[in-house]
Amino acid sequence: xxxxxxxxxxxxxxxxxxxxxxxxxxxxxxxxxxxxxxxxxxxxxxxxxxxxxxxxxxxxxxxxxxxxxxxxxxxxxxxxxxxxxxxxxxxxxxxxxxxxxxxxxxxxxxxxxxxxxxxxxxxxxxxxxxxxxxxxxxxxxxxxxxxxxxxxxxxxxxxxxxxxxxxxxxxxxxxxxxxxxxxxxxxxxxxxxxxxxxxxxxxxxxxxxxxxxxxxxxxxxxxxxxxxxxxxxxxxxxxxxxxxxxxxxxxxxxxxxxxxxxxxxxxxxxxxxxxxxxxxxxxxxxxxxxxxxxxxxxxxxxxxxxxxxxxxxxxxxxxxxxxxxxxxxxxxxxxxxxxxxxxxxxxxxxxxxxxxxxxxxxxxxxxxxxxxxxxxxxxxxxxxxxxxxxxxxxxxxxxxxxxxxxxxxxxxxxxxxxxxxxxxxxxxx
Amino acid sequence: xxxxxxxxxxxxxxxxxxxxxxxxxxxxxxxxxxxxxxxxxxxxxxxxxxxxxxxxxxxxxxxxxxxxxxxxxxxxxxxxxxxxxxxxxxxxxxxxxxxxxxxxxxxxxxxxxxxxxxxxxxxxxxxxxxxxxxxxxxxxxxxxxxxxxxxxxxxxxxxxxxxxxxxxxxxxxxxxxxxxxxxxxxxxxxxxxxxxxxxxxxxxxxxxxxxxxxxxxxxxxxxxxxxxxxxxxxxxxxxxxxxxxxxxxxxxxxxxxxxxxxxxxxxxxxxxxxxxxxxxxxx
Numbered sequence: 001x002x003x004x005x006x007x008x009x010x011x012x013x014x015x016x017x018x019x020x021x022x023x024x025x026x027x028x029x030x031x032x033x034x035x036x037x038x039x040x041x042x043x044x045x046x047x048x049x050x051x052x053x054x055x056x057x058x059x060x061x062x063x064x065x066x067x068x069x070x071x072x073x074x075x076x077x078x079x080x081x082x083x084x085x086x087x088x089x090x091x092x093x094x095x096x097x098x099x100x101x102x103x104x105x106x107x108x109x110x111x112x113x114x115x116x117x118x119x120x121x122x123x124x125x126x127x128x129x130x131x132x133x134x135x136x137x138x139x140x141x142x143x144x145x146x147x148x149x150x151x152x153x154x155x156x157x158x159x160x161x162x163x164x165x166x167x168x169x170x171x172x173x174x175x176x177x178x179x180x181x182x183x184x185x186x187x188x189x190x191x192x193x194x195x196x197x198x199x200x201x202x203x204x205x206x207x208x209x210x211x212x213x214x215x216x217x218x219x220x221x222x223x224x225x226x227x228x229x230x231x232x233x234x235x236x237x238x239x240x241x242x243x244x245x246x247x248x249x250x251x252x253x254x255x256x257x258x259x260x261x262x263x264x265x266x267x268x269x270x271x272x273x274x275x276x277x278x279x280x281x282x283x284x285x286x287x288x289x290x291x292x293x294x295x296x297x298x299x300x301x302x303x304x305x306x307x308x309x310x311x312x313x314x315x316x317x318x319x320x321x322x323x324x325x326x327x328x329x330x331x332x333x334x335x336x337x338x339x340x341x342x343x344x345x346x347x348x349x350x351x352x353x354x355x356x357x358x359x360x361x362x363x364x365x366x367x368x369x370x371x372x373x374x375x376x377x378x379x380x381x382x383x384x385x386x387x388x389x390x391x392x393x394x395x396x397x398x399x400x401x402x403x404x405x406x407x408x409x410x411x412x413x414x415x416x417x418x419x420x421x422x423x424x425x426x427x428x429x
Numbered sequence: 430x431x432x433x434x435x436x437x438x439x440x441x442x443x444x445x446x447x448x449x450x451x452x453x454x455x456x457x458x459x460x461x462x463x464x465x466x467x468x469x470x471x472x473x474x475x476x477x478x479x480x481x482x483x484x485x486x487x488x489x490x491x492x493x494x495x496x497x498x499x500x501x502x503x504x505x506x507x508x509x510x511x512x513x514x515x516x517x518x519x520x521x522x523x524x525x526x527x528x529x530x531x532x533x534x535x536x537x538x539x540x541x542x543x544x545x546x547x548x549x550x551x552x553x554x555x556x557x558x559x560x561x562x563x564x565x566x567x568x569x570x571x572x573x574x575x576x577x578x579x580x581x582x583x584x585x586x587x588x589x590x591x592x593x594x595x596x597x598x599x600x601x602x603x604x605x606x607x608x609x610x611x612x613x614x615x616x617x618x619x620x621x622x623x624x625x626x627x628x629x630x631x632x633x634x635x636x637x638x639x640x641x642x643x644x645x646x647x648x649x650x651x652x653x654x655x656x657x658x659x660x661x662x663x664x665x666x667x668x669x670x671x672x673x674x675x676x677x678x679x680x681x682x683x684x685x686x687x688x689x690x691x692x693x694x695x696x697x698x699x700x701x702x703x704x705x706x707x708x709x710x711x712x
Binding site: 041045046052061067230252254256305368373387406411 | 440447448450451454455457458459461462464465468475476477478525526528529531532533535537538539544547548550551553554555556557558559561562563564565566567581582584585588592642645646648649653662663666667670671674678679682685686689690692693696697
């Protein structure tokens, strides 16, 4: 493979000068080969470079930038630098002294004038719920405050009488924060500034993470249960018939996600095909229509259908390579059909099961569209909450923290997948 | 896999039960897609089969929803947008992806594993995260709510498919062919276009089709990145399902099913051709 660029050097490389192999033009063969090698490496790299640059700029950098938001905390440190400096001397007990309020009055007046107070108020409101009101109201009149500033602040809003508020300002005066991650795991700071779990009825995110994982696991198991028999059947049929059956797997695979979700709405809704059919057959009454959609059941049914091809394709490609002679040998040695299947056949399908299961699991924990359309309340997954914080509540720090947790889980799973099958063997169609 | 003549009654029962079970699973896969095609011809605005439809009474059927579709300005705009975005992003993804695959499959490529991981990351990262990240970035560079913005984002999503399919066709590539061509005096460019390109072309085309369908079917990025002007077919279906579900959606869906059958057939034909060219299977 180490052939250099010209056609001549291959044949004329045999000259000896001073005991060294040289090419026709007199350079040592080793150096010449090395140069050619370098050139080829460079060419290979130049071919990859455009796409790599494109993805680094338009995809990987934006995701890094978004993840940075989960720890980025510029609001307090940029709007209240002097206040933070003055708070350095405060011991955290009782209310701070006059210099802190003097700095606050000055900086809130500036922030109000150049309209940065809004961001500060929103940021601190994540930590303590009255902060927005306190800051917005105080900052409007801060310009007219007269010394002693402390009195003026204490009169302006009740929150300024709470030492905890100053502790929060001091804590969030750090340019980096852990509070989005703490919130993402349902933690909160208690009176003493220690991290504790939220009250039971306010825990949302851990429950949702658990539910997302449980639903994904359930969907993975169902796709395995449904995918195994049909892959087995296709693997044991002659090629021509198997290819025909493959259409049943590939057509859903190629059909638009929204089309498939729509068709499940058509089938499962209250006035839908299945309910009407069951009524026509007399299984249920007109008032007993089944609620199969806009809940977790709907999400699981639709997602199972959507992800089943991702289980069947790797399973089938592994099963196709298993020689039938092993099972025959087991049977001829006296194994019952069940033993031969379970002890001899199934272990050989494990790479396919592993690949399919991890693939389906990875895809389903990040799923957004189907739960959003057919999930109702109980069928929502973590992605839906990320979208909610991105688009509705606009708490981008929390969205980024939840997204980072999801991303890390997916990357770990992908690493496992890679160890199991190798990324190169990802097959498409 | 026919029943062997020596099979006992239990095995026979099991054999037929297994076939029935598989039949049901195949039914589960295909029925939901096919069942709504006739419903798109329903004369009534219902999502269920009427008595007229079940008795094949011609009065129960109509092209009403198709007429609605083709006379609706917002649907026509979305079809146009989807095609523009799909074709443009596919061209970018196919060009960049094919180049990268050619580089990656050279044995001299350094850090192959790491680079491959980065290149296929758009396929691994959950779409909601990609969409959120791209939303911030594209907004900051002024590409949010523009057609080029959506095209560039979709191109990034499509590249992994091109890289994977083209790398796969290059795995079986016989490098002595390019050496033979070079020894016969052809330059690098001529060797590439005359020898390598025809052999990897099926991979390039099917990678391009994957990139196209990825863009054509993509909605999460569109939800975050596109404005009203850039609405695509999936975006239009999304609001149709959420706001006022009308059988027009079924008409669109039926057309898309026909479209996916077409794509599926093309990819299958290409795959077989590629395998035959590389001598991997007799058929």
